[in-house]
Amino acid sequence: GGIEESLKASCDVHPRDKIITYMSKHNISLVDFFSHLNKDETMTLTSEAFKQGIELLNQTTSISLTDTDVNMLLEELDITGNGEIKYRELELENLKLWQKEHRIRMRITQRPMTS
Numbered sequence: 616g617g618i619e620e621s622l623k624a625s626c627d628v629h630p631r632d633k634i635i636t637y638m639s640k641h642n643i644s645l646v647d648f649f650s651h652l653n654k655d656e657t658m659t660l661t662s663e664a665f666k667q668g669i670e671l672l673n674q675t676t677s678i679s680l681t682d683t684d685v686n687m688l689l690e691e692l693d694i695t696g697n698g699e700i701k702y703r704e705l706e707l708e709n710l711k712l713w714q715k716e717h718r719i720r721m722r723i724t725q726r727p728m729t730s
Contacts, residue, residue, distance in 0.1 A: 630684035631691065631712075637678050649702045658702040662689055665700055 628636075638648055652668030653660050660668070669685050672678050680688075694704045 630680050630688050633678055633680060633684070634688075637676060645706060646702065649705060653702070660700045662693065662698050662700075665689060665692075 634648070637643070638645070643651075649658070649660075650656070652665060654664075665688075666685055669678075669680055669688075673680060689700070692700045692705055692708065694701075694708065
């Protein structure tokens with residue numbers, strides 16, 4: 616029931632991580648991934664174009680994103696809330712995420728110096 620569903624939801628992989636794993640596994644850059652979804656080459660995706668692109672990926676790859684996953688991604692990636700995802704905004708968000716992960720890794724690997 617409800618508790619099992621809550622536990623399952625908390626253990627699920629974040630949809631962003633599913634995409635990043637897929638991109639890494641297939642050696643796809645962020646710009647190439649975005650360009651694949653952005654057929655008109657404007658470097659801006661409407662919410663509808665994003666949904667259609669992800670639906671096509673679901674049919675042809677192993678990403679397997681649910682409607683909930685797609686909506687979660689849209690909320691995160693539409694930084695300005697205008698119904699569009701701009702590559703530049705996505706690139707900046709990706710950079711922030713990388714920097715955050717890098718800082719965490721640095722804290723873990725740094726050891727106190729002893730004299």
